[in-house]
Amino acid sequence: MNIAWNAITPYASLAGGAVIGLAASLLVLFNGRIAGISGVLGGLLKPQGGDTGWRFAFIGGLVAAPAVHALFAAVPAPHFPAGWGATALAGVLVGVGTRYGSGCTSGHGVCGLSRLSPRSLVATLTFMLAGFATVLVVRHGLVH
Amino acid sequence: MPIVTALLAGLLFGIGLIVSGMADPSKVLGFLDLAGAWDPSLAFVMAGAIAVGLGAFAVARRRRTSLIGLDMKLPASTTVDRRLVGGSLLFGIGWGIAGLCPGPGLVALGMGQPKAAVFVLAMLAGMGIFEMLERK
Numbered sequence: 001m002n003i004a005w006n007a008i009t010p011y012a013s014l015a016g017g018a019v020i021g022l023a024a025s026l027l028v029l030f031n032g033r034i035a036g037i038s039g040v041l042g043g044l045l046k047p048q049g050g051d052t053g054w055r056f057a058f059i060g061g062l063v064a065a066p067a068v069h070a071l072f073a074a075v076p077a078p079h080f081p082a083g084w085g086a087t088a089l090a091g092v093l094v095g096v097g098t099r100y101g102s103g104c105t106s107g108h109g110v111c112g113l114s115r116l117s118p119r120s121l122v123a124t125l126t127f128m129l130a131g132f133a134t135v136l137v138v139r140h141g142l143v144h
Numbered sequence: 145m146p147i148v149t150a151l152l153a154g155l156l157f158g159i160g161l162i163v164s165g166m167a168d169p170s171k172v173l174g175f176l177d178l179a180g181a182w183d184p185s186l187a188f189v190m191a192g193a194i195a196v197g198l199g200a201f202a203v204a205r206r207r208r209t210s211l212i213g214l215d216m217k218l219p220a221s222t223t224v225d226r227r228l229v230g231g232s233l234l235f236g237i238g239w240g241i242a243g244l245c246p247g248p249g250l251v252a253l254g255m256g257q258p259k260a261a262v263f264v265l266a267m268l269a270g271m272g273i274f275e276m277l278e279r280k
Contacts, residue, residue, distance in 0.1 A: 001178065001182055002182060003182050004182055004183040007171070007181065007185070010185070013166075013185040015163060015164070016159075016160045016162070016163035016165065016192065017160065017188060017189035017190060017192025017195075018160075018192040018195065019156055019163060020156075020157055020189065020193040021194065021197040022160070023156035023157035025196060025199070026149060026153040027150065028216075029200055029210060030145075030149035030210055030214075031146050031153070031214060032216040032218075033217055034217075035157060037157075037246040037247040041250075042274070045268070053147050054147060055150075057146075057150040057151040058151065058154035058157075059250060061151045061156075061157070062157060063158070063253055064155060065154070065158020065161070065162060066158070066162065066167075066251060067254065068158075076162075076168065078168040078169060078170070078260075079168060079169065079170035080170070080242070080243075082169070082242040082243065082259075086241050087242045087263050087266070088266040089238070090241040090266070091249070091262065091265065091267040091269070092238070092267070093234050093238030094235055094238035094267050095269060095272075095274070096234055097232065097233070097236070098235045098271075100231025101231025101232035101233075102228060104246050105245045105247065106246070109190060110190070110193045111197065111201070113197075114194050114197030114198050114201045115205070115218070122228065123228055123229075123231075123232040124232075126232035127233070127235045128236065130233045130234075130235070130236025130237050131176045131237075131239045132176055133236075133240070134237045134239070134240025135177045136178065
């Protein structure tokens with residue numbers, strides 16, 4: 001295995017991860033809800049009375065995060081290696097997949113593993129392996 | 145009050161994604177690319193998040209109501225079935241194609257990135273497809 005020593009950001013990633021953990025802790029301790037972004041967003045497509053306000057607030061916080069971050073430090077520009085069509089296809093797959101699988105990287109990965117849920121462990125291993133395999137095919141395999 | 149705490153949680157979550165580098169799809173793909181120059185940073189993000197989350201969820205599990213008196217709504221299901229594995233497979237393929245999952249997609253949308261807008265719209269369409277199939 002060839003490790004990208006020049007790209008790895010152990011301290012920033014550990015610290016950012018701790019902030020994500022704090023956010024998930026806040027939501028479960030105060031709102032009693034799982035900070036699973038696909039679930040929070042998906043719940044807005046099937047709205048139930050009295051259950052939408054916190055969802056909009058949480059999603060709004062995520063979207064507003066770059067603006068708030070920019071008050072303290074510049075936000076590094078992201079790079080999107082996938083093309084437009086591939087990005088749209090990816091979005092559909094992520095939308096359908098996370099709803100059938102009842103969670104994504106936040107709900108299963110962060111919250112589920114923090115809850116020591118075996119179901120979330122299976123989901124996390126499954127989407128990680130699928131992600132590894134997909135990048136292997138897209139970058140190194142059949143599609144060139 | 146629940147609106148304020150949810151907004152704060154969303155803000156913190158998004159800032160954590162930016163600080164950790166995970167709001168950048170190319171960095172996420174660097175983690176998923178085992179055969180290339182592998183960037184293990186995402187594993188550090190998970191470790192940091194779970195280290196903090198373990199304590200909070202251990203407390204949450206023992207409570208019936210939240211600190212502001214709301215019902216604790218923790219997932220009750222423990223079954224591993226085809227829906228869970230099949231859905232996670234589809235999600236993982238989409239994640240591997242673009243390097244975006246729901247949280248970073250929304251944060252990058254907040255940066256005004258057009259590709260993030262396409263991703264989020266397509267993701268909402270995918271969630272809509274799920275709702276339609278489930279309603280039958």
